Amino acid sequence: MKKFAWFLFILIMLSFGTYYYLPSYLSTTSNTATIEITVPEGASLNYVADLLYKEGVIKSKLWFKYQSQQEGIDRNIKPGSYTLHPNIDFEEIFSLLQKGTLEKPIIVTIPEGFTLYQIAKRTEAVGLGTAEEFIEATKQYFDRKEYNFDTEKVFYEMEGYLYPDTYYFSEKQTVSDVVNTLAKTMEAVFTEEYLKQADEMNLSVHEVLTIASLIEREAYHDQERAAISGVIYNRLKRNMLLQIDATVIYGIGKGQEHISRVLYAHLEDPSPFNTYRTQGLPPGPIAAPSKASIHAALYPEDHDYLYYVLGEGGHVFSKTYREHEINVANYRRMVNQN
Incomplete structure (x- = not known):
């Protein structure tokens, strides 16, 4: 009886403490x-x-x-x-x-799919330091965070790790503050759910961001992001070359210059980003992906498509190369008519 009384007393005290002190x-x-x-x-x-x-x-x-x-x-x-x-x-x-704290904010909008170099030029254009200072600040942030992926073949260590959004800064903030904000915003996108899903898929954050950046540059509209993601995974599972034009463009321009049209000669470029020659994923992201593309990279659509080509109002997907050839011919006919 005494033990029960002591137990009841302790329980009441714990409840009292939780009610009054925990909040x-x-x-x-x-x-x-x-x-x-x-x-x-x-x-x-x-x-x-x-x-x-x-x-x-x-x-x-x-x-x-x-x-x-x-x-x-x-x-x-x-x-x-x-x-x-x-x-x-x-x-x-x-x-x-x-x-809010910004009386006269410096507003900078980073579009989805921008490269790190484009982001650096955009922040320079609004008066947030020079592009060179921005790129240097990304290197310093990378060194502080001690990321664990291979940087030997990438052009910019923090490519894909800066979140595209509209930001409000003050004149007092440094270029390092700007980089910290963009990087931490991307880190915040990776919720516990996303990290758990990546782990279940046996993917690193670097691989998720790389796949998401491919989706970002390839998707015509939001509704097809998951479908494009599915094609990427299907081709990876079959050890097929990804053959994504956006990676060729990124490699040729070394993350800076941007060509508007991919020629057959470009497909022979020896860059490790050329997915027409290099098996598997490129060494790193090729652009800043949106949350929608990150979500698509983690939750790909389950289908049997292996190919896609631009059509009217979006991409047309196909399961066989023969079907893809027909879709390509239709696309070329549509372009010539326009």
Whole structure:
């Protein structure tokens, strides 16, 4: 009887402590150093929670989202660059997120499918340092993060690792701040679900980003991303050359120049990015993929297609080379008529 009474007493005390102290504990930040984050235009509550959690600012994404919804913050998140000091509570974070911090923002839009070199030139055009400084900052970020993939054959170490979106920066921010924001935004895209799916597919993040970049450059519209992804996996399983024109273009231009038309002579280019000659995936991403392309890379459509060619309003898919030849002939006829 005494043991039961002690057990009941301990249970009551634990419940009391959980009820009164746990919310307070979860509602304070856990970062021991000042953290700088940038929230892009249109960022969702899930995005902000993932970003804060990965930066070590909050202890629980679920609790942060619950409190945000209770306060109505989820409908009033403003874009901006935020400085988060250690030991602040959620109320201060909520206040910042609702007010925004940029009086005269420098707005830069990075389109989906841009190469790192194009991103560098775009940030230079809006006054965020020079392209050379941007590229150097990506090298420094790469060295700090200690990524574990082979960089011997790539043109830019961080190619594909900078997320394409619209960003709001202040004049006080450095080129390194810009690179950090773009890289951390991409890191936040890889949720626990995505990382688990990649692991189940026996793929590294580098391979996922590489496949996603191919999808990004090949897809005509959103609805066919998963289908193109399926073709890539089907060809890889059969040890077929991927034969993707976008990789040829990237290799010939060394990640900088862009040719508008691929000629037969280009298909003989010895670049490791030439998937008409090199088996398997190219050494790395060829562009900045969107979340939609990353999702397609992780969740390919299950089908038997091995080929596709541009048609009217999108790509036409086929299972045999004979069918593909017919579709190619139809495409050429359509081009000549126009």
